[in-house]
Amino acid sequence: MLKNIKINKLFFLYIFLIFTGSVVANNCNAVEPEEFLKDPKQELRARNISQNVRCLICQNQSIDESSAPLAKDLRIIIRNKITEGSTDEEIYKFLTDRYGDFILLNPPFKTSTILLWILPFIFFLIAIVVLYWHNKNSKKNN
Amino acid sequence: MRKFIFISPIIVFFCIIFIFLYLLITKSDPSELPSALINQKAPKFETLSLLSEKNFLYEKEFNHDLKIVNFFSSWCIPCSAEHKYIDLLSKEKGIKIIGINYKDDPKKALQWLDNLGNPYSDVAIDSNGDIAINWGVYGIPETFIVNYNNIIQYRLAGPITKKNYEAFYQQIIKNK
Numbered sequence: 155m156l157k158n159i160k161i162n163k164l165f166f167l168y169i170f171l172i173f174t175g176s177v178v179a180n181n182c183n184a185v186e187p188e189e190f191l192k193d194p195k196q197e198l199r200a201r202n203i204s205q206n207v208r209c210l211i212c213q214n215q216s217i218d219e220s221s222a223p224l225a226k227d228l229r230i231i232i233r234n235k236i237t238e239g240s241t242d243e244e245i246y247k248f249l250t251d252r253y254g255d256f257i258l259l260n261p262p263f264k265t266s267t268i269l270l271w272i273l274p275f276i277f278f279l280i281a282i283v284v285l286y287w288h289n290k291n292s293k294k295n296n
Numbered sequence: 297m298r299k300f301i302f303i304s305p306i307i308v309f310f311c312i313i314f315i316f317l318y319l320l321i322t323k324s325d326p327s328e329l330p331s332a333l334i335n336q337k338a339p340k341f342e343t344l345s346l347l348s349e350k351n352f353l354y355e356k357e358f359n360h361d362l363k364i365v366n367f368f369s370s371w372c373i374p375c376s377a378e379h380k381y382i383d384l385l386s387k388e389k390g391i392k393i394i395g396i397n398y399k400d401d402p403k404k405a406l407q408w409l410d411n412l413g414n415p416y417s418d419v420a421i422d423s424n425g426d427i428a429i430n431w432g433v434y435g436i437p438e439t440f441i442v443n444y445n446n447i448i449q450y451r452l453a454g455p456i457t458k459k460n461y462e463a464f465y466q467q468i469i470k471n472k
Contacts (some may be wrong), residue, residue, distance in 0.1 A: 175459060210329065210434035210435075211434060211435060223399075223425075224425075224429075224434060226433070227424075227425050227429060228429070231429065250332065251332065251428060252332060252333070252431070252432040253332055253432050253434070254329065254330065254331075254332035254432075256329055256415075285302075288301075291298075
């Protein structure tokens with residue numbers, strides 16, 4: 155009994171460390187202090203947008219995390235557009251007009267990407283049907 | 297039916313392997329991105345010319361010829377490597393080659409053109425990379441084929457090499 159509790163505690167500690175680890179990792183970013191906007195609300199918007207925009211040089215990083223020169227240029231453009239009063243949609247449109255949907259880390263839901271979004275659910279349904287059918291058959295055999 | 301259920305995952309597995317293998321062999325580089333500007337009007341810009349130290353005359357350069365727009369820089373090693381192919385294309389009739397000098401020191405860029413030869417009808421200065429972003433450039437060298445109507449027809453990301461020159465040339469012929 156005592157042994158079990160100990161293992162549980164260790165387990166939770168382990169989980170805790172994993173999660174705090176990922177939080178710390180998420181806070182690592184490439185945004186340099188001189189880039190910050192004075193208005194914290196605007197800065198927050200800029201950070202949110204940058205986290206959704208792919209760096210095209212190191213393609214699995216967002217421009218918020220990447221220290222590539224192009225990522226920095228794009229961060230500055232986003233901040234300039236925010237101070238000029240552009241909405242988030244206008245900024246995303248500016249980026250996709252030039253670099254395509256690939257620049258968004260979250261692909262948009264539209265006809266060309268519908269399979270991408272829907273396939274997991276289709277597979278899930280197929281799996282449920284197969285499991286149900288298999289279960290029913292094995293009960294019958296028993 | 298039961299047998300089929302057992303065999304089907306293996307069949308699916310081999311189908312997936314086959315698809316991956318096919319894509320691996322036929323598609324050269326998945327990190328190479330398609331340009332969002334294909335069939336779009338070439339983005340306009342206002343800047344200085346590297347060669348004349350006056351304004352870059354956009355309307356004059358982007359006229360009714362077939363144009364090749366080459367983003368380059370003196371600090372970019374692959375740009376030096378592809379330069380001989382740009383030079384080769386500049387000797388063709390009816391092709392205009394426009395250079396865009398990306399984030400470069402003008403002195404070094406001029407020195408670079410002195411050393412390697414100048415195939416460009418004019419060179420626009422893109423000192424902070426804004427023109428490149430408007431053209432959807434993500435890493436130089438990049439080369440665009442722009443037709444007589446100033447519509448972008450093709451984009452090659454990365455240098456022109458011995459390997460891709462022939463294919464690139466075919467694209468030019470196609471749009472001439």
